[in-house]
Amino acid sequence: MTRPEMGRLGWKELDILLVSGDAYVDHPAFGTALLASWLAGHGLRVGVVCQPRWDRPTDITALGRPRLFAGASSGALDSMLAHYTAFRKKRSDDAYTPGGRAGARPNRAAIVYAGLLRAAFPGLPVVLGGIEASMRRAAHFDFWSDSLRRSILLDSKADLVVYGMGERAVLEIARRLRAFLARGWAAGPARARGLLAGIPGTAFIGAADDVPTGAPCVRVPSFEAIQASPKELMTATLALEAQMRSGAFALQGHGSRDVVFAPPAEPLSPAELDRLYGNPFTRDPHPAYEETIPAVEMIRFSLTSHRGCAGGCSFCALALHQGRRISSRSRESLEQEARRLTRHPSWDGSVTDVGGPSANMWGSRCSADPARCGRPSCLNPAVCPHFQDDQEALAGLLRGLRALPGVRRLRVASGVRHDLALRSPGYARALVREFTGGQLKLAPEHTSAGVLKLMRKPPFSAFERFLSVFERESRSAGKEQFVVPYLVSAFPGCTDADMKALAAWLKDRGWKPRQVQCFIPAPGTVATAMFHAGIDPEGRPISVARTDAERIRQHRVLMPVESYR
Helix, strand or coil, X not given: CCHHHHHHHCCCCCCEEEEECCCCECCCCCHHHHHHHHHHCCCCCEEEXXXXXXXXXXXXXXXXXXXXXXXXECCCCCHHHHHECCCCCECCECCCCHHHECXXXXXXXXXXXXXXXXXXXXXXXXXXXXXXHHHCCCCEEECCCCEEECCHHHXXXXXXXXXXXXXXXXXXXXXXXXXXXXXXXXXXXXXXXXXXXXXXXXXXXXCHHHCCCCCCEEEECXXXXXXXXXXXXXXXXXXXXXXXXXXCEEEEEECCEEEEECCCCCCCCHHHHHHHHCCCCCCCECCCCCCCCHHHHHHCCEEECEECCCCCCCCCHHHHHHCCCCEECCHHHHHHHHHHHCCCCCCCCEECEEECCCCCCCCCXXXXXXXXXXXXXXXXXXXXXXXXXXXXXXXXXXXXXXXXXXXXXXXXXXXXXHHHHCCCHHHHHHHHHHCCCCXXXXXXXXCCHHHHHHHCCCCHHHHHHHHHHHHHHXXXXXCCCEEEEEEEECCCCCCHHHHHHHHHHHHHHCCCCCEEEECCCCCCCHHHHHHHXXXXXXXXXXXXXXXXXXXXXXXXCCCCHHHHC
């Protein structure tokens, strides 16, 4: 992060510069640290600039011009979501910034950082990545400006967008540029764009000629077509969601140019994940920071067991970003990481969480050919017969981690798919009796069958059945424990009557909800296409609480006025 650090390593220049909207934390749950570690492990010299000032180039140029390329990311969240609430009110804090202060990254950070990099290093290839760039790679509806926006490639003038988990793509980018420079050619933007075309897991400005002969390819509705008819956003979104499964190329027109989406990159294998997460992360912020970073305190002693989520929820950006295919680490790798936790100076004996986008999909796999699968979800409307899970083995993993010397407690705090847990009584019993620390956060989201169908979530009866299991097992274990439900208001298709029915169910149980989120249309999701177009995925009209007044009216059915001021 600094010139003196480069000097201690004997580096005169960098190969790659990464710019992030988050503060730097050397922890595998932070994307910049994970990616930098992956690249360094392949012999590349990586520098990181975090939360640079955007009114001057000084911070961007502090480490010098990198030899190969520069990458930019808004950080762990879309920068607009990091800055604004569901009611477009400015947030007062930022968990990924020292002191929790808001305002350390700009609005539309990926675009701003790309502009800084182009100005600071003319001719250097600029690559965007992370969740903001990934979810905005195609024409998308932007909730905060209430408008359709072009692909972030065009607005940023970047050379490439890496979508999804980026390890394979960035390594291939580095490999191609290193070979290119070894031949003595200048890596100007025009040359770089042609050189980098077609890398799996990327989007680039190109044409149909950039699709390899014979490769499957689909053309999705253009930016102009969606402008003319919002319903075309649903068509485009579903087509790109299917492209993530099928491995095809896709094209989307923007005026006279095409954005080309290469097939998604293959997930890292278990052995590759083990190697990556086996790197010696300190799990601490960079020592330059004098104030605490709130996100660190939440996740410092958590373990990532797998990537991907088979649920396919229509509103979930994270699962869409990581994909539906599950890739799991080995038990040995997780145990080695847990042993390293016990040697951390701040270790208090507790592994705070074990999981991924979902907690109980470790070891799961699909026996079907993903290129021939037409299902948007492995779990909805019912669990696919090709989806194979082994939650009994997961319970054994958790017990093994808890039994390690120095580990006094291990918790699974959130992310449990209760419909999956019901398929494994042994796992459900272990979860409630052994790995719940008084509270378990679950996400029923709603009681309405129609709303849950649009969410691609299990029926509410599954949540009620799991509640019965939870209460029975807690009583049997002599433990007073509680479920904290995540609930959503103003989801597309949800009416005021649906919200009142949810409130009535909560009242009957004597519950006062603490986790209610008013729906935020995240770019790129099917739910956002529903919000913008006013239709369900089959094209049928649905009710949409679109204005702030309508959204507040639904939200206040469950939450007091203070929650949205």
